[in-house]
Amino acid sequence: MKRKLLIAPAIAVALFAITFSGCTDEPKTEPCTETEWFQDNDGDGKGNANVSMMSCEQPEGYVANNEDFLDVKVENKAVPILFKITGETCYYCGDWGWDAWINLSNKFKDGKALSWGNYGSGFSNGYFRNQEINPTMEDLENEFEDGGAKPNFGANGKDYDLSAANAEKAANDFIATTPAISAVLDASIDGDQLTIKAAAELFSDMTGNYVMGAYLIEDKAIGPQSGPAGAGGNPEHHLVMRGSLSSSAWGESIISSSATSGTVIEKTYTATIPSNYKEENFSYGVIIWKEIGNKHLFVNAYSTQ
Secondary structure (H helix, E strand, O other), rough: OOOOOOHHHHHHHHHHHHHHHOOOOOOOOOOOOOOOEEEOOOOOOOOOOOOOOEEEOOOOEOOOOOOOOOOOOOOOOOOEEEEOOOOOOOOHOOHHHHHHHHHHHOOOOOOOOOOEEEEEOOOOOOOHHHHOOOOOOHHHHHHHHHHOOEEEEOOOEEEEOOOHHHHHHHHHHOOOOOOOOEEEEEEEEEEOOOEEEEEEEEEEOOEEEEEEEEEEEEEEEEOOOOOOOHOOOOOOOOOOOEEEOOOOOOEEEEOEEEOOOOEEEEEEEEEEEOOOOOOHEEEEEEEEEEEOOOOEEEEEEEEEO
């Protein structure tokens, strides 16, 4: 006699579930809408229009707007200026002064100073002065040279005559100070057009009239030189000042009368690059000067050297 196996309904449902268990659909998620985010390196809440990424969520270091003029943070540091007042027909400029200038400026690489060779009048055939994007070196020489023999070594707007060692000490002493205002720049070249965007930030209240200039400097510029350096022909000159990007050697006004700590001033400078300049040897700088009558006192600088 056959027997039937009777299973209660609840047990049957459980066994069915065990026997026929399998994959089930995961919950569906809605596709996200990507947004363009802009890099904010300096943390000011404004983004760089030239650097962006698409993402559904805001990436770290990126913001939604692209309104930053210059996405580089201004550091509160002192950057001196160093210069050699020299000339193409100055024998000693191409003799002991040649290596002295190279050795001095090489001690302040990595943005520690803004350095240039200044070919004004006197012991000069005007070779480099006649190539400037805007007349600059003659004005700088007239302001800072105390007279006497060349080469003259200078720092921070003061002529230390033949002493590269004294100019070096003055530069190092300045680096140890805390400035009231500092600057930063970003340079770009499109064809033969050079653009420098510069920003200056006050770290203390300041009174007086101040200007800021942007400058192009070219290393390894080929040209004549008296002395042993030029004995084999036209040598490569070290860090030649190619000129201010403003019509004035000193730049443009940034403070008139007074300004308070935390103020940020932004300036754009442009120039056409002569065809004989070599872009791969360019460096750039900005200098802040205080104007007192017709005189200019060095305040601070920024350098890409």
